[in-house]
Amino acid sequence: MPQLLLELFSEEIxxxxxxxxxxxxxxxxxxxLAAAGFLPEALxxxxxxxxxxxxxxxxxxxxxxxxxxxxxxxxxxPPQAMEGFLRKAGLTQDQLTERDGVYYAHVHKxxxxxxxxxxxxxxxxxxxxxxxxxxxxxxxxLRWVRPLKRILCVFDREIVPFSIDGIESAxxxxxxxxxxxxxxxxxxxxDEYRQGLLAHHxxxxxxxxxxxxxxxxxxxxxxxxxxxxxxxxxxxEVAGLAEWPTPILxxxxxxxxxxxxxxxxxxxxxxxxxxxxRDPATGKLAPHFLVVANIQAPDGGAEIARGNAKVLSSxxxxxxxxxxxxxxxxxxxxxxxxxxxxxHAKLGTMAERVERIVALAREIAPMVGADVxxxxxxxxxxxxxxxSEMVGEFPELQGVMGGYYARAFNLDGEIxxxxxxxxxxxxxxxxxxxxxVSIAVAxxxxxxxLVGFFAIDEKPTGSKDPFALRRAALGVxxxxxxxxxxxxxxxxxxxxxxxxxxxxxxxxxxLRDQGKxxxxxxxxxxxxxxDLVRIVSRVEALDAFLKTDDGANLLAGYKRAANILKAxxxxxxxxxxxxxxxxxxxxxxxxxxxxxxxARPVADKALESEDFAAAMQALAELRAPVDAFxxxxxxxxxxxxxxxxxxxxxxxxxxxxxxxxxxxLIAG
Amino acid sequence: MSAEKPKSFQGLILTLHDYWSKQGCVIxxxxxxxxxxxxxxxxxxxxxxxxxxxxAAYVQPSRRPSDGRYGDNPNRLQHYYQYQVxxxxxxxxxxxxxxxxxxxxxxxxxxHDIRFVEDDWENxxxxxxxxxxxxxxxxxxxxxxxxxxQVGGLDVSPVAGELTYGLERLAMYVFGVDNVYDLPFNDAxxxxxxxxxxxxxxxxxxxxxxxxxxxLKRQFEDMEREVPLMLERDYQGRSLVLPAYDMVLKASHLxxxxxxxxxxAVAERASYIGRIRDLCKMCAQKWVEQQEAA
Numbered sequence: 001m002p003q004l005l006l007e008l009f010s011e012e013i014x015x016x017x018x019x020x021x022x023x024x025x026x027x028x029x030x031x032x033l034a035a036a037g038f039l040p041e042a043l044x045x046x047x048x049x050x051x052x053x054x055x056x057x058x059x060x061x062x063x064x065x066x067x068x069x070x071x072x073x074x075x076x077x078p079p080q081a082m083e084g085f086l087r088k089a090g091l092t093q094d095q096l097t098e099r100d101g102v103y104y105a106h107v108h109k110x111x112x113x114x115x116x117x118x119x120x121x122x123x124x125x126x127x128x129x130x131x132x133x134x135x136x137x138x139x140x141x142l143r144w145v146r147p148l149k150r151i152l153c154v155f156d157r158e159i160v161p162f163s164i165d166g167i168e169s170a171x172x173x174x175x176x177x178x179x180x181x182x183x184x185x186x187x188x189x190x191d192e193y194r195q196g197l198l199a200h201h202x203x204x205x206x207x208x209x210x211x212x213x214x215x216x217x218x219x220x221x222x223x224x225x226x227x228x229x230x231x232x233x234x235x236x237e238v239a240g241l242a243e244w245p246t247p248i249l250x251x252x253x254x255x256x257x258x259x260x261x262x263x264x265x266x267x268x269x270x271x272x273x274x275x276x277x278r279d280p281a282t283g284k285l286a287p288h289f290l291v292v293a294n295i296q297a298p299d300g301g302a303e304i305a306r307g308n309a310k311v312l313s314s315x316x317x318x319x320x321x322x323x324x325x326x327x328x329x330x331x332x333x334x335x336x337x338x339x340x341x342x343x344h345a346k347l348g349t350m351a352e353r354v355e356r357i358v359a360l361a362r363e364i365a366p367m368v369g370a371d372v373x374x375x376x377x378x379x380x381x382x383x384x385x386x387x388s389e390m391v392g393e394f395p396e397l398q399g400v401m402g403g404y405y406a407r408a409f410n411l412d413g414e415i416x417x418x419x420x421x422x423x424x425x426x427x428x429x430x431x432x433x434x435x436x437v438s439i440a441v442a443x444x445x446x447x448x449x450l451v452g453f454f455a456i457d458e459k460p461t462g463s464k465d466p467f468a469l470r471r472a473a474l475g476v477x478x479x480x481x482x483x484x485x486x487x488x489x490x491x492x493x494x495x496x497x498x499x500x501x502x503x504x505x506x507x508x509x510x511l512r513d514q515g516k517x518x519x520x521x522x523x524x525x526x527x528x529x530x531d532l533v534r535i536v537s538r539v540e541a542l543d544a545f546l547k548t549d550d551g552a553n554l555l556a557g558y559k560r561a562a563n564i565l566k567a568x569x570x571x572x573x574x575x576x577x578x579x580x581x582x583x584x585x586x587x588x589x590x591x592x593x594x595x596x597x598x599a600r601p602v603a604d605k606a607l608e609s610e611d612f613a614a615a616m617q618a619l620a621e622l623r624a625p626v627d628a629f630x631x632x633x634x635x636x637x638x639x640x641x642x643x644x645x646x647x648x649x650x651x652x653x654x655x656x657x658x659x660x661x662x663x664x665l666i667a668g
Numbered sequence: 669m670s671a672e673k674p675k676s677f678q679g680l681i682l683t684l685h686d687y688w689s690k691q692g693c694v695i696x697x698x699x700x701x702x703x704x705x706x707x708x709x710x711x712x713x714x715x716x717x718x719x720x721x722x723x724a725a726y727v728q729p730s731r732r733p734s735d736g737r738y739g740d741n742p743n744r745l746q747h748y749y750q751y752q753v754x755x756x757x758x759x760x761x762x763x764x765x766x767x768x769x770x771x772x773x774x775x776x777x778x779x780h781d782i783r784f785v786e787d788d789w790e791n792x793x794x795x796x797x798x799x800x801x802x803x804x805x806x807x808x809x810x811x812x813x814x815x816x817x818q819v820g821g822l823d824v825s826p827v828a829g830e831l832t833y834g835l836e837r838l839a840m841y842v843f844g845v846d847n848v849y850d851l852p853f854n855d856a857x858x859x860x861x862x863x864x865x866x867x868x869x870x871x872x873x874x875x876x877x878x879x880x881x882x883x884l885k886r887q888f889e890d891m892e893r894e895v896p897l898m899l900e901r902d903y904q905g906r907s908l909v910l911p912a913y914d915m916v917l918k919a920s921h922l923x924x925x926x927x928x929x930x931x932x933a934v935a936e937r938a939s940y941i942g943r944i945r946d947l948c949k950m951c952a953q954k955w956v957e958q959q960e961a962a
Contacts, residue, residue, distance in 0.1 A: 011763060012783075012784035012785075014786035015785075016786070135798070135827075137758055137815055138757040139757050146799065146815075177767075178777050178782065242783075291781075297778060297779050299779060304781045307780065307781075307807060307841070310808075
């Protein structure tokens, strides 16, 4: 079956946009082909520094002929209706058929040529492509991420002819900008294209570029007894910056290793897009760097390595200058500068924020077993590095630099660590702080952010969360639960009542991400608890309980009881009070009553000591008597006293169960 | 293309002049008013607007008062040179033309790693932005390459391509010099330091301590008041856009001086920039009207 090959060749596409562009191209092509009735056997899109490529395998050369039956007017309908219908169908009345008093038209639609459909599809894709930022060039009106230069479009080895704003489709592609002689080459199918690119020094597939970089880099390192510091994000980026990625190992003046490793790595990464290299024996950074060039130079990359080493050296000299200047200045001068830094127009300066964090940290410290004075001091110093030169240059080193400077000024180790770690966790992959002082400052930092923005009604909506409040809330949740902290969260939300459900939502999301059923989370949240550790262990116990036979059956019994009570409630108020042992009651009723009377105190005691597994076990004892009761006893007895007593009994079963979780919210 | 590769700072400039002259550019001299970036020369900012084609190249001294380091820093200057090229409309082969200029100044493109790394240029004081790249040579930024999309808050059509070479940095790279003051200025033994070191010292002192803030502020306000008045004056039915724009440039430089003197509070900064942008927009609008009428 014929193959379609499309290449949109442009000037350099930003690396960060390439992966999404490939996805968008594939999606748009798939949708448009499907709309034409085509289901390709395979459809792949790839993006590189100068091109987007699409291959569709197994398309027919034309759409199949289509037959449609159109329902027309009834026999005897007004002539206008018939005229309208005939016009639409393009037929005369004698060509219609009649069935059950209704006219039908049979229309044959010839299938269109695939090339026509492809030409339209490409034009629509090019004109409607969702680049995050696009531009016009020259006199043109066409928009693309950077000037679009060529369109290669071949179907079944033939050029699909079309023209978009003066760009004629062809069977020509272009190779590497600098390597090789003739840049332009011809390709009529994917094999020719891929081989043509390779011959012209272009690796088409981003995965292959990444693999080449990693492999080459590791080989270079290995030969020098070094180890590459892997960095997935950086790998993605550099693979989008080179068509012929060529790793080169360069040297760095070992004197720079006196700088904090984070500074070296950040400088390499953000400014120069270099990988760091370490000594496998010590695990420490080695005086080298790995750059991924876009050419294989005849001198083996010696010039490139030399040039890059020079640039890195001047970057690291700057960093060393910042360090030297910073240690001349120090925390007190930085703190003064925070007066002039606005945190948010409605939430005051950073200096004011620091005061709030100090107060909160003091309050939290005793709850987490942290020394109050140390915590307060750490909180006071935590934000100071924001006005240091180094953090001005590398904002992502906030906290980290504060920690280094605190140690450089011989401050207490716990304080230095808290300054360093108080932004943690910064993402799902980041660890939470575990030292008490660090925990207290980290919580105070996040709670101040949350309370502040909720107070001025800047809550996240939909996909918008400009102040990263979801991340802050999740950070609080993780710090509390992963450290097993007993902290009543609502106490911090007294002035911002919306914050409590926000935490609940975030916790639900977090538990759901761990694979916990969201209905169980809801069932536990409905109890109104604000102790996260307790909530989590309750959800875990509930999850385990419902997986047992007893749990599943008790849930069924509970639902049945609840349904009966609901139905009876519609007829009139339910009887109040506890059930009693009525004379002549069926054995199953007496047994259930005894079981409930037994289970309740056991469950309560277990709940009090937060032994949720034991509480569930107490409930499990109800399962057999509940099952037997429903099997043998009719609730709606004609004897009102018997009926009322049984309803009271079911109420007791329900409320006892609900002390552990709101079972009505559990699915199943 | 010159057969000889340049060996000095001025040789580099002459080579670029020669190269871009052969591409049909008007070779201009610097604009005679202090500017913070070569883009602000009316040959770029104003000529990028309106329908008329325009190809020009020039050297423009850039003044960045806050970057003064009294001649002590090997690569930071408060007065340095930018080489500017504007091609309007941008020719289809503009990237190749640019790479040709690198070869002309002696870079062997088979030995060096040249990259076009995303960098979208923006100058909020003149309400201008464009898409393009920083051009890296072996990890060093040697040029800024931009396709203008808006200037003075107005969409441009046709689109102009702009190239900015940081001349000192490029020269240091091409000649393998680590300290800007050691650059050979000419082929006869005069160094960059011989020409500019004393200037850097004196100007740094003036930028940080010398200028009288009250005077700067008054002059800024004078310019701000004069721009709309100048735009209302007319010569043969045209408002005086070009002199008005010169006053915008003066206001902008006065702002930079006040900033270096530490006279602009953080909260005031945005408002000053907004005031300059508004003046610039007025000029841009008038200019486009004139260009379209002509």
